[in-house]
Amino acid sequence: MNTSIFRFLSLTLLSLVVVGVSCTGDAPPNPCTGVQIDIVYATTPAIGASNNGSITVFNPAGDSVSYKLNNGAFQSTALFNNLAPGNYVLTVRNNRGCLDTAQISIVNYGPKYAQVKQIVAGYCGPCHLNAGNSGNKNFDTDASIVSGWDRIQVRCVNGTPTFMPQGGQLTTLDKQRISDWVMAGHRISD
Numbered sequence: 001m002n003t004s005i006f007r008f009l010s011l012t013l014l015s016l017v018v019v020g021v022s023c024t025g026d027a028p029p030n031p032c033t034g035v036q037i038d039i040v041y042a043t044t045p046a047i048g049a050s051n052n053g054s055i056t057v058f059n060p061a062g063d064s065v066s067y068k069l070n071n072g073a074f075q076s077t078a079l080f081n082n083l084a085p086g087n088y089v090l091t092v093r094n095n096r097g098c099l100d101t102a103q104i105s106i107v108n109y110g111p112k113y114a115q116v117k118q119i120v121a122g123y124c125g126p127c128h129l130n131a132g133n134s135g136n137k138n139f140d141t142d143a144s145i146v147s148g149w150d151r152i153q154v155r156c157v158n159g160t161p162t163f164m165p166q167g168g169q170l171t172t173l174d175k176q177r178i179s180d181w182v183m184a185g186h187r188i189s190d
């Protein structure tokens with residue numbers, strides 16, 4: 001068979017297919033095509049053996065927006081609490097009915113570490129949090145607190161050469177909390 005005939009046949013077939021589609025009527029454009037929802041959320045860890053982690057969604061927000069976790073039902077509240085540690089799929093539905101998802105982890109903190117994390121969050125900014133990197137120490141991540149455990153103890157509990165937070169001192173109770181965490185093994189799980 002001559003190749004040009006072959007090409008003619010396949011072009012004919014192709015146009016038939018295209019015509020066939022347009023004859024069925026155009027579907028309305030999908031309002032969600034190309035829509036990407038900027039999902040903004042915060043989590044709190046589950047502490048110890050209590051399943052008390054949480055997820056709060058800040059965006060999207062509004063009357064007609066709804067949220068669900070894993071295969072649960074959609075809800076209008078942007079808060080999920082009493083969560084066990086683990087991985088979750090958050091689905092959001094915006095005011096046009098468009099869906100998007102985010103993969104979210106709830107971490108597990110040991111009770112002693114949770115207290116140290118709270119002390120750092122309460123007393124070590126702005127010098128060591130966010131953009132703060134005084135003395136070449138930034139404590140934004142759990143890993144940086146865990147690896148800095150000895151310096152945190154020396155500076156906050158022993159006060160050598162001077163006490164941290166700079167210009168003051170933690171309470172006796174908070175110093176004890178740091179010592180307890182260090183004695184327990186200075187891990188996230190302690």
Ligand code: HEC
Nearest residue numbers: 120123124125126127134135137151152155156164165166
């Ligand atoms: C107002 C600012 C400020 C605050 C608040 C502050 N620091 Fe510091 N920190 C500094 C400065 C400045 C240095 C560097 C000078 C020095 O080492 O004294 C430093 C250094 C450090 C170092 C590294 C030096 C070393 O000895 O290893 C550690 C660790 C540290 N701080 C821990 C903490 C902890 C933990 C907190 C909170 C409980 C805290 N700091 C709060 C200002 C601050």
